[in-house]
């Protein structure tokens with residue numbers, strides 16, 4: 001089973017993961033961080049800001065985001081490019097040229113997945129991938145039924161995920177229907193997976209991912225195939241383990 005660390009709060013979990021990332025960044029000439037969006041990783045980014053304030057230099061790291069919505073206007077505040085810029089790139093002083101997000105523009109969307117895979121391969125992959133988990137069990141935007149071998153590609157969001165994410169938009173009608181997401185196969189290539197989950201609403205999906213059968217109907221269960229996984233949760237999210 002994955003290593004599971006239960007900490008008293010999201011803030012404590014974020015500080016813990018951020019301290020680990022900062023130590024790795026200080027110890028190596030190069031470090032590649034896989035960033036996730038949604039509300040779950042925000043305490044980690046807060047922790048990283050504290051590490052930056054305490055002197056860790058993040059300017060040399062490279063970042064790859066998990067996913068992006070398709071078809072949002074350039075600069076839309078809820079595009080994952082904008083979220084990553086706001087939460088990670090700017091406050092941590094990353095070099096924008098080293099921050100990669102899948103291209104969700106409609107123009108050229110048919111090659112967006114291949115282009116992202118090529119960028120990942122040319123760079124040499126991800127050292128540590130942050131992951132949240134959706135209530136459907138999705139990681140990235142790999143909804144139930146996604147192949148464990150899948151690579152970055154366009155997918156359709158489930159109605160449940162669009163409802164979950166409607167809080168970031170004025171109404172559900174504005175939530176895009178499609179996304180470009182790293183595949184489960186892409187995610188499994190990262191050298192270390194750190195899955196975070198907070199709150200009772202995630203307890204069921206978390207238990208299924210960590211302890212349930214490995215199945216394409218529970219995309220999060222793909223983490224069980226990876227040799228180095230750390231699961232960092234609060235007591236509510238751990239309540240079904």
Ligand code: GLP
Nearest residue numbers: 037038039040132133134140141
């Ligand atoms: C989002 C993201 C995922 C995220 C998940 C959970 O839609 N694409 O990367 O892990 O759904 O979101 P949250 O962290 O807001 O609960």
